[in-house]
Amino acid sequence: MISSREDGYTLSTDPARVDLDLVHHWLSTDAFWALGRSREKVETAARNSLNLTVHDAAGAQVAYARVVTDHATFAWLCDVYVSPAHRGVGLGTWLAQAVRAHLEPCGLTRVLLSTRDAHAVYARAGFVPYPDPDGLMVLTP
Template identity: 50%
Template sequence: MSRRTNEAGFVLDTDPARLDLDTVERWLAQESYWATGRERAVIERSLAGSTVYGVYAPDGTQVGLLRVVTDGATFAWLCDVFIDSAYRGRGLAQWAVAAVRDDLHALGVYRIILATADAHGVYAKVGFVPLPEPDRWMQLTTRVIGRPEAPYTADARA
């Protein structure tokens, strides 16, 4: 378990018992651009299969979330990074991502990837760069959110 506190008293904690699942569901299924419509059961399974970092205000209220899918040895995918809109602009995402990066590096994980549509500057400040060889990466999307009957197609978007 990892727990850190920043100079403003915000806490980053991997204790799954602290997560406010109702808030996490609202953030992901209703407020995020990448997981709109994600069902509660899917959210819970994704959290259970990942290392999840909650960001908490000094009063204990959850104000953010970061999820890491990793083998704990060589590779990690940082995803579902979300800071509540009332707490944005305080450097919380940058602080939390740097702490997650440090935790992963301590394990020996040397490749961390993520995808973002709008926060490139935040991630660049902690060392992320565009893929140097994007033509080497491929994806297979087998389900379109909101269309569980969608076939396996090369043009499906998640």
């Protein structure tokens, strides 16, 4: 899937367009949920996921999102990151909308994400608060 906006940004699911060194830098140094994540972990996660990238008009990668899914019942949208210089122009919402559109033909019954500070971004793409958070559990090492 490749789509573009009038302002020159393009969105792609082509794994060859993912700059893993850049994604590793973003996540391991600036994303509160992934601080210190190793390059090896970033690469393994990307290899086993659906990856979406956004590139500016010059072709530089400026945003990233990753989806873990079985393509049948469930997906987890994660590692959404927009370069600080490109924030505020709707790229996060565009990524979330693209994920939704890409997964729609799969007929998934649940697509989840977790956010500490970007609720409005995801709400614009149709995400709502989880109806019964008391039912969620987590296994931590």
